[in-house]
Amino acid sequence: RFFPPLFPSSRSSFSSCHCLDKLSGVVEDCCCDYTTVNSLNREVLHPILQRLVRTPFFRYFKAKLWCDCPFWPEDGMCRLRDCSVCECPEGEFPENFKGIISPSGGRLSSYDPVCQEGKPQALVDRTLDPKAFRGWAANRDNPWTHDDEREEGDVTYVNLLLNPERFTGYAGPSAARIWAAIYRDNVLAPHDKLAPPESRVLYKLISGLHSSISVHIAAESLLDESANKWGPNVTLLHERVLEYEDRVSNLYFTFLFVLRAVTKAADYLIEAEYNTGNPSDDEQTAVLVQHLVRNEQLQAACPKPFDEAKLWQGKDGAQLLLQLQKQFRNISAIMDCVGCEKCRLWGKLQILGLGTALEILFSEDSPNPPVLQRNEVIALVNLLNRLSESLIYLYDLAPLVEEPSTFRFGSLFRQ
Numbered sequence: 001r002f003f004p005p006l007f008p009s010s011r012s013s014f015s016s017c018h019c020l021d022k023l024s025g026v027v028e029d030c031c032c033d034y035t036t037v038n039s040l041n042r043e044v045l046h047p048i049l050q051r052l053v054r055t056p057f058f059r060y061f062k063a064k065l066w067c068d069c070p071f072w073p074e075d076g077m078c079r080l081r082d083c084s085v086c087e088c089p090e091g092e093f094p095e096n097f098k099g100i101i102s103p104s105g106g107r108l109s110s111y112d113p114v115c116q117e118g119k120p121q122a123l124v125d126r127t128l129d130p131k132a133f134r135g136w137a138a139n140r141d142n143p144w145t146h147d148d149e150r151e152e153g154d155v156t157y158v159n160l161l162l163n164p165e166r167f168t169g170y171a172g173p174s175a176a177r178i179w180a181a182i183y184r185d186n187v188l189a190p191h192d193k194l195a196p197p198e199s200r201v202l203y204k205l206i207s208g209l210h211s212s213i214s215v216h217i218a219a220e221s222l223l224d225e226s227a228n229k230w231g232p233n234v235t236l237l238h239e240r241v242l243e244y245e246d247r248v249s250n251l252y253f254t255f256l257f258v259l260r261a262v263t264k265a266a267d268y269l270i271e272a273e274y275n276t277g278n279p280s281d282d283e284q285t286a287v288l289v290q291h292l293v294r295n296e297q298l299q300a301a302c303p304k305p306f307d308e309a310k311l312w313q314g315k316d317g318a319q320l321l322l323q324l325q326k327q328f329r330n331i332s333a334i335m336d337c338v339g340c341e342k343c344r345l346w347g348k349l350q351i352l353g354l355g356t357a358l359e360i361l362f363s364e365d366s367p368n369p370p371v372l373q374r375n376e377v378i379a380l381v382n383l384l385n386r387l388s389e390s391l392i393y394l395y396d397l398a399p400l401v402e403e404p405s406t407f408r409f410g411s412l413f414r415q
């Protein structure tokens, strides 16, 4: 069954500078302006995040990748090579990631991006993980997520560096059905004037994540399949993201929301152990985390990227919280219906990252600092990196989009 397009987004008008004016102010519902976000991201946050996600601790993500859709029979729409992931050689993991030390000692020594199956972009190691790190919460429920990764059977460790989020060819009715189910059944329409602000936040987070996924598809697209030529597809970027002012601003919103969650959890993240069995790597990880969450430039320019204290003022707050948690758990479960393994991997990671941010910022009963699971922290930081990358791609690729009239997309981001 094919679902028709969702509610229309507001297209920016090329002949007017109205959207430029809007996007040059403070990001809607946030506390920082576009100019500050752009420069902070490029000069400070992006370089730290890029290093952080390459560390042994942050480059492995635990997920169940088989397709077991609880809502409808998945029709396996993705048959392209680039949809799938392949397995890593045994022994790639640090000993602390698993219960049994591998013959090689389990160290992440020299990093060899050569896949067993000759697919460097898609390595997966299926080693199980019966142990949690010391000091990290295990088997704790996050009310925002449908977390099946705690059941250890069929759990896969994925080297994220070898499985970049990019074009996979996943499209058509299967992909449309996922997005339609997410928006139609699980988030309120953005133009619903009666919607509480907390519901609008949920919509914006999903829309911002959707923009980020589209930006990554556009930034690394398969331009010529026969020649296996990859590169940016600026037309796709324009048609899916740049043309829509709200999709761009929702991306900024999502970035600031997740950034606020990361900095709010600063004490916890600084105290946590980043133990992979290689002291120098682990020390570097801890230093980078400290640089990220206690960053002086960030604190000076944008001390509170998002102000969650302004929310939850209505009298039905407790009921609304339960409703939004249920909706988000549903979205999390829908990720099992994504008919493309690599898209499912990044979908699961990023929804877990958003669920973690929501728990940090919205769950009143959450202890302060919150108690997080290792996989949640890995998802949170990798999500922030994806969003940060998307802002960079937008800024860099927008000038390449042909000018439809007098409007220059590049100027949106060059402030």
Ligand SMILES: Cc1cc2nc3c(=O)[nH]c(=O)nc-3n(C[C@H](O)[C@H](O)[C@H](O)COP(=O)(O)OP(=O)(O)OC[C@H]3O[C@@H](n4cnc5c(N)ncnc54)[C@H](O)[C@@H]3O)c2cc1C
Pocket (backbone or CB within 6 Å): 005, 006, 007, 008, 009, 165, 166, 167, 168, 169, 170, 171, 172, 175, 176, 178, 179, 206, 207, 208, 210, 211, 212, 213, 214, 217, 240, 247, 338, 342, 343, 344, 346, 347
């Ligand atoms: C979880 C998930 C992960 C995916 N990961 C990948 C991937 O890694 N690589 C890949 O190639 N494909 C991926 N896909 C598929 C990709 O997102 C698109 O569905 C596909 O490329 C087809 O795009 P489309 O132009 O039909 O519009 P879609 O992106 O499918 O959008 C569907 C509808 O949603 C609305 N919409 C679009 N963007 C927004 C927004 N930002 N905010 C609000 N509404 C919006 C529009 O009405 C649009 O018609 C993924 C899909 C899902 C569900």
